[in-house]
Amino acid sequence: MLADLHMHSTASDGALDPAELMRRASEAGVELIALTDHDCVDGLESAAKTAGELGMRWVSGVEMSAQWYGHTLHILGYAFDPLHPVMMQSLAEVRDGRWRRAEQIDKRLAAKRMPGAYEGAVAAQLAAGGQADQPPGRPHFADWMVTAGHVSDRGEAFRKWLGSGKLGDIKQHWPTLPEVVQQIRSAGGIAVVAHPWLYGLTRSKLRALLREFAAAGGRGIEVANGKQPVEQVAYLGKLWVEFGFLASCGSDFHTPDSPWTGLGKMTALPPDCEPVWDDRLFAS
Numbered sequence: 001m002l003a004d005l006h007m008h009s010t011a012s013d014g015a016l017d018p019a020e021l022m023r024r025a026s027e028a029g030v031e032l033i034a035l036t037d038h039d040c041v042d043g044l045e046s047a048a049k050t051a052g053e054l055g056m057r058w059v060s061g062v063e064m065s066a067q068w069y070g071h072t073l074h075i076l077g078y079a080f081d082p083l084h085p086v087m088m089q090s091l092a093e094v095r096d097g098r099w100r101r102a103e104q105i106d107k108r109l110a111a112k113r114m115p116g117a118y119e120g121a122v123a124a125q126l127a128a129g130g131q132a133d134q135p136p137g138r139p140h141f142a143d144w145m146v147t148a149g150h151v152s153d154r155g156e157a158f159r160k161w162l163g164s165g166k167l168g169d170i171k172q173h174w175p176t177l178p179e180v181v182q183q184i185r186s187a188g189g190i191a192v193v194a195h196p197w198l199y200g201l202t203r204s205k206l207r208a209l210l211r212e213f214a215a216a217g218g219r220g221i222e223v224a225n226g227k228q229p230v231e232q233v234a235y236l237g238k239l240w241v242e243f244g245f246l247a248s249c250g251s252d253f254h255t256p257d258s259p260w261t262g263l264g265k266m267t268a269l270p271p272d273c274e275p276v277w278d279d280r281l282f283a284s
Contacts, residue, residue, distance in 0.1 A: 001031045001032055001277075002029050002030050002031050002032070002264050003030070003031065003032035003033070003249060003250075003275070003277055004025060004028075004030045004032070004033055004034075004249075004250055004251050004253070004263060004264050004266070005032070005033070005034040005036070005059070005061065005076070005078065005222075005248050005249060005250040005276070005277075006034070006036050006061075006063070006076065006194065006222065006225065006248075006249075006250020006251060006252045006253075007021060007025070007033075007034075007035060007036060007250065007251060007252065007253040007254075007263065008035075008036065008037050008038065008063075008252075008253065008254050009021045009035055009037055009043045009047065010043070010128065010129040010130045010131065011035075011037045011040050011041075011042040011043030011130075011131060011134065012037035012038040012039070012040050012043075012134065012137065013037075013038060013130075013137040013138075013139045013140065013254060014037070014253070014254045014255065015128050015129065015254060015255035015256065015257070016129070016255075016256070017043075017046070017129055018035060018043035018044075018046040018047035018050070019046050019047065019049075019050040021035065021047065021253075021263075022035075022047050022050040022051045022054060022056070023050065023054065024256075024263055025051075025056070025263045025264065026051075026054040026055075026056055028262070028263040028264040028265075029264055030056060030263060030264045031056060031057060032056070032057040032059070032277055033047075033051055033056050033057070033058060033059075034058075034059045034060065034061030034078060034250075035047040035061055036061040036062055036063040036076055036077075036194075036250070037062065037063065038063050038065070038074075038137065039062070039063070039064055039065055039091055039094040039095060039098065040062070040091065040095070040134065041060070041062055041082040041087070041091065042131065042134070044060055044061075044082050048060070059078050059079050059277075059282055060077075060078065060079060060080055060081075060082055060189070061076065061077065061078050062076070062077045062080075062082075062091075062184075063075070063076055063077075063194055064076075064077060064090075064091075064094070064180045064183070064184070065094060065173075065174040065175075065180075066174055066175060066176060066177045066179070066180040067174040067175065067176055067177070068176070068177040068209060068212070071199055071201070071209075072164075072169065072174060073177060073193070073194075073199065073209075074193075074194040074195065075177070075180045075181065075184070075191055075192065075193060075194065075218075076191070076192040076193075076194045076222065076248065076250075077183075077184035077187070077189045077190070077191055077192075078189055078190045078192065078248075078276065078281070078282070079188070079189050079190055079279070079281035079282055080184055080187035080188050080189025080190075081187050081188050081189075082187075084186065084187035084188065086183055086186040086187055087183060087184075087186070087187040090175065090179075090180075090183040093175075094173070094174070094175070095134075095135060097173025097174065098135035098137070098173070099135040100173060101135070101170045101173055102118060102121065102135050102136050102141075103118065104170050105117060105118075105121075105138070105141055105162075105167070105168045105170065106118035106121075108167040108168070109141070109145075109161070109167070109168075112161075112167070114145070114148070114150050116148070117141055117144060117145075118136070120141075120144030120145075120147065120148060121136035121140040121141040121143075121144045122136050122140070123144070124136070124140045124141075124143035124144045124147065125137075125140040128140070128143070138158070138162045138168055139154065139254070141157070141162060141168065142154040142157035142158060142162055145157045145161070164200065177209075177212060177213060177216060178212070178216040181213065181216040181217050181218050182216065182217065185217050188281070189281065190219045190220065190246070190276065190279055190281055191213075191216075191217065191218045191219055191220075192218070192219065192220040192221060192222055192246070192248045192276060193209070193210070193213055193218065193220070193221045193222060194222050194225070194252075195222055195225040195252065196209075196210070196221055196222065196236060196239075197225070197228065197232050197236065198225070206239070207239070207242075210239060210243050210245075211243075214243050214244075214245070218245075219245065219246050219276070219279070220240075220245045220246035220247060220248050220276045221236060221239065221240060221243075221245050221247065221248065222236075222248045222249065222250060223236045223237055223240055223247040223248065223249060223269055223270070223273060224236075224247075224249035224250075224266045224267045224268065224269055225249070225250060225252050225266070226250075226251050226252050226260065226261045226265065226266060226267075227260060227261070227265060227266065227267060228266075228267045229267070230267060233267045233268075233269070233270065234270060237269070237270035237272070237273055240270075240273055240274075241272075246274055246275065246276040246278070246279060247269050247270075247273035247274060247275055247276060248275070248276040249266045249267075249269055249275075250266065251263055251264060251265055251266055
């Protein structure tokens with residue numbers, strides 16, 4: 001079965017609206033699918049309807065921001081109730097934080113002689129089909145920086161200004177790792193660490209993160225994120241065994257223009273991994 005459990009729509013920082021995203025995933029042969037927008041479930045209803053019409057197996061999803069000892073992490077939630085009061089309140093609080101973060105990024109870029117970033121990011125978001133009631137994300141700021149001539153492409157924007165450790169990397173608005181895991185579990189879902197390899201942690205710190213995640217009730221790790229090197233997937237597969245986790249996989253698709261991500265395009269999970277979709281919650 002081809003499962004793609006990590007992708008983004010215009011409800012957050014993706015380029016395709018939820019229904020079109022589902023149609024393209026179906027054309028790519030995806031059989032089990034989750035839409036995992038950043039701290040947002042606004043696209044789930046449309047995506048679920050379209051996925052069902054196309055005969056794909058659907059599970060609710062979200063990618064929630066968390067803070068762990070100064071590191072910003074992403075935690076994937078699956079098979080939860082999007083209308084659960086705890087989930088709705090937690091996402092509303094984080095959305096407010098994202099608005100404040102956008103305002104802070106604007107001020108910091110203005111101090112570096114790049115005024116108008118906030119308005120430019122909102123314009124980039126709307127031009128990409130995004131929703132006006134959603135806060136602009138760092139990719140939208142990056143797109144504005146390209147248009148305004150401050151950088152040559154998105155990659156340069158993140159390397160110089162918006163990526164980890166740069167002025168656009170504002171962490172203080174995110175809940176803690178245990179809080180996010182508990183929010184997902186309270187809504188009846190499963191918590192999974194997204195792309196563990198991308199946080200720049202040493203192997204010992206990664207193990208410390210996973211120990212705390214497991215103690216909080218976390219159930220899995222994203223062993224394969226897009227076209228990840230086989231040796232990285234193999235190492236994460238070993239951690240799956242060590243911690244008794246379930247294994248997830250996803251393309252982390254944002255836009256059709258990306259040369260390194262495609263719907264349903266992921267490095268294969270190690271054959272001995274127990275996939276997250278074997279959990280009983282995926283059958284409910």
